[in-house]
Amino acid sequence: MSLIFASLRILFGGVVILCKGSYFGELAISFLPHLSIISFLGLLFRVFQLWRFLYKDKQKKSLKRRLSPLFVLCFGILFGCFLRPIKQFYQPLHQLNQSIDSPIKVLFSNIYMGNNNIDAIKKMILDENPDVVLFVEFSEEHSQALKDFFATHYPYSNTTSRSKIAVGSIVFSKYPIDNLADDFPQANWRYGYFSIDTEKGKYYFYEIHTASPVSKAFFEKRNQQLKQIKSDFFTHHQSQRESDAKIIMLGDFNTSPRSAYYADFAESFSGTLENITKTFPILFTRNLGEMLNVHKDFSFLPLWIRKAGGYFPFFQSHIDHVFLSPNLKFKNLKKIQIPGSDHSGFIFEIE
Known part of the structure; x- marks a missing residue:
């Protein structure tokens, strides 16, 4: 099951990257900024499995451990692709201390x-x-x-x-x-x-x-x-x-x-x-919590769910x-x- 789940994550990430100019690709890559985090966690897990395969449980050569190098490579590529636009765009502001006389x-x-x-x-x-x-x-x-x-x-x-x-x-x-x-x-x-x-x-x-x-x-x-x-x-x-x-x-x-x-x-x-x-x-200037709180369409939801939405990392952009x-x-x-x-x-x- 874990092999299937990992493969689906890699497939989804690859489709998002290859189709990022399409409507659904942009929705995924723009409004799911946690994709880089998911890829990083997947990378860490597969690196751990690779370490076990190479150094720890040498006798237990299961299929998922034999595939660990491939998964490490795939998750590493995904992580780099999702991290690149973040690294390119976000940077510390450098003009905040400029002297302004009459702003x-x-x-x-x-x-x-x-x-x-x-x-x-x-x-x-x-x-x-x-x-x-x-x-x-x-x-x-x-x-x-x-x-x-x-x-x-x-x-x-x-x-x-x-x-x-x-x-x-x-x-x-x-x-x-x-x-x-x-x-x-x-x-x-x-x-x-x-x-x-x-x-x-x-x-x-x-x-x-x-x-x-x-x-x-x-x-x-x-x-x-x-x-x-x-x-x-x-x-x-x-x-x-x-x-x-x-x-x-x-x-x-x-x-x-x-x-x-x-x-x-x-x-x-x-x-x-x-x-x-x-x-x-x-x-982030748009997040799920504010949408749930102010849109009347979501007023049927319990208050605690609407408040919790503000801390939920999905659908923030x-x-x-x-x-x-x-x-x-x-x-x-x-x-x-x-x-x-x-x-x-x-x-x-x-x-």
Whole structure:
């Protein structure tokens, strides 16, 4: 039985690696980050069996022990393949101690369209006191419940994109906003493009919310949206900005660093934009626990199960990102949890 189980694990891991660009392959490699841990445990077990085969129980040459060298090789290859994207992406941040005289404080989160924790959201914003607030999945209900609050504290706002189900991406700011996205169909490409004018100069923002790959059709739509963002950035927008423009691209990309599509997207911006969420230990912005707690579809589950989901390592992923141009200084990047949201967001300071 153990031979069959080990063989199935190797087969599954191999299929995931070979088909990582496919819909099901990406779901596995992006939303099951524990695959590298499973491969490592399998490797340790098979190394132990190999040691016993070579040095301890020389008389007991069972089939599984004779196959141990092959299993060690296979699990070693899988472990290396699953570890490689982690090693390539995650690294300690190197700019957190940069001196910033008059920083602009930015808060971003997917607020979750069904979120009704209005008072708690207000309190968090007042406590953090950001200069710019960006939300995706901002619904009409949110707009009605929060319009007086934001009108009081953030005189400038702009709805940067809107989907067919009336949830969109929005920005609130203490500084004037210039919407630069009027000349393209925002709802199709699911991103907003605008600038914010401060006494320190102009900052260009891209607020991203690509389609969630809940089906193959949406998976393909998300991939097309990522391509369109790249194309617009370099062929349409680049020529309209200053050569030393300060650019912030952030949002819910619905794409993890383990995705082949993320790798292609990030590589195309190499030298132009850098993902500042490259932090270790591994950072997750979406996890099973938050989903179970805030989605009404799971309210039938006992409370202890929903709470336990937050500690369960499966189905956690890093799908929200912040990219900055190299001429931007930043500090105090931290992960935040908007009350009632199924995503974690970010808050940071830039200059």
